[in-house]
Amino acid sequence: MPLRILKGCKIVRHFRQLASGSFGGAGERELVIAACLYLKCPRGVGNRGGPRSFGMSNKPKNAISPTREEDYPEWYQQVIKAADLAEVSPVRGCMVIKPWGYSIWENMQQVLDRMFKATGHENAYFPLFIPLSFLQKEADHVEGFAKECAVVTHHRLEPGPDGKLVPAGELDEPLIVRPTSETIIGSMFARWVESYRDLPILINQWANVVRWELRTRLFLRTAEFLWQEGHTAHATEVEAREETRRMLEVYADFAENWLAVPVIQGEKTAAERFPGAVVTYAIEAMMQDRKALQAGTSHFLGQNFSQAQNIKFQDAQGGESFAWTTSWGVSTRLVGALVMAHSDDDGLIVPPRLAPRQMVILPIYRGPDDRASVLPYCESLKKDLEQIDFAGGKIRVQIDDRDIRGGEKNWQHIKRGVPLRLEVGPKDLAKDSIFVGRRDTGEKSSVPRAELLATAVQRLDEIQRHLFDRALQLRESHSRRVDSLDELQAWFAPRNEDKPEIHGGFAYCHFIDDPLVNDWLRERKLTVRCIPLSGEEEPGACLLTGRPSSKRCIVAKAY
């Protein structure tokens, strides 16, 4: 036994070889142990076990390690793990979204779906597989997506010579797994449209798509992801442009009022434009590490796709015209945005309006007697809370009566980001009060039951607003106008190159939309995120080329 403990020591290994090789007796083994103990081999005893064996007595201050300051990307992964949102799957680049994470997505879907329908759209469903030839019809589109397409070439498996299944039955024409559905939907639009009276067509699809990404991160970039893609066709350019902007507006509304993430609506530069689009708009949000995250896009496709796919109609004058199309989408990436915008060093914080459960009731009792009185009280409290309207539904409440320690249970809900925790024990029962813990601020207080019921909505709204305000303040305090390249570089240069700290933010600069600019920025790991739609016209000169620019764009590091 002592030998095993000391196995890590080089000296032990050396002696062990002697003991087992030339000599190989029990007596020699004891000698080895004695020798090692005498030498106080540094790795012998102290360095065993995982990292947690250090400082066993003092409990960690925060639930998540490392903290945001220490290592933001790692913190992000740990939050997702601690909150039980998702995990990596056995399939390369694909994640499993777990119930808590999926429930957030379902809530997003529900709200967005309502918004789409309110703006006249209908849901439909198109095939997962797209004939290769379809993709090929629009040149820019091909170029943009070809590299990341999954391709299906066979339709059957057969036992091979070694008994293992091998693909058989090669397809005449390979199918690609949709990276996006412009082509397949466009081909259907072409059949559906004959007259201007058939327009507009306003379709949305909830689906999964596949983009064979090389580097993946949970929710932010995975090979397969869930999203919604809107596709519309219009008789006039004006109408299509309006649609593009309208849906961008819907996204911004959703992001700010439901995700509680402030966003900037802007137009993308040529380099960031959707392959095949005439104009791409996006909503851009700042995460807590001050990097930008594109949270939704809306594209004006002009007649590029309708010409490629022959979406033609007869107009009122009897002439033949190509339709004007748009597409727009948001994805499960929004869950990533939610995590990175709001969470803290104790785990996830979910905005109340999207929370799978807004409140959790934690019964506290010692013995069966307490339980007999506490549980019914909790049940009735739950029932009363569930009568209350909030965010287009009723307040969602759970009683967590699992048989695990109270402290541990409490922390689980903190890590999952439940907005309000309601602790009910014998003492609270006696006072007819509930001990309320608020996730975003950490505040705790005892609140009379009647008051809690009366202020429940207000409390949730308050958290929702606070999260938005906090995110907005972060963005404002890390945004600035920048008027020289030196200043720009200085702002985005980490002080510690080896372990870059959180730095930079949004720089509002004059740049022209030109490959020269992109290259210069790229070398510094920067990109033009967008040209804000709300930005004022302001004559200036491109910081790099000196050519005239009429509007500032946002330069930032991005996901």
Next chain:
RNA sequence: CGGGGUGUAGCUCAGCCUGGCUAGAGCGCUUGGUUUGGGACCAAGAAGUCGCAGGUUCAAAUCCUGUCACCCCGACCA
């Protein structure tokens, strides 16, 4: 796809360089006990064909070859 790294228990890893004893630790899990308004303690226990396939050897987690997967850094991206 280029450069680097790692695959050993559910998780984090030690052991490998220099082959040989029943393959270990911490956390988690199960059971029992003590606890209980804050991430408990003590004891016992379950759990691993050492990524996979070959090869070398009396003997392979350890050496060799191949392969797969994952991680980090680049190029690409919602």
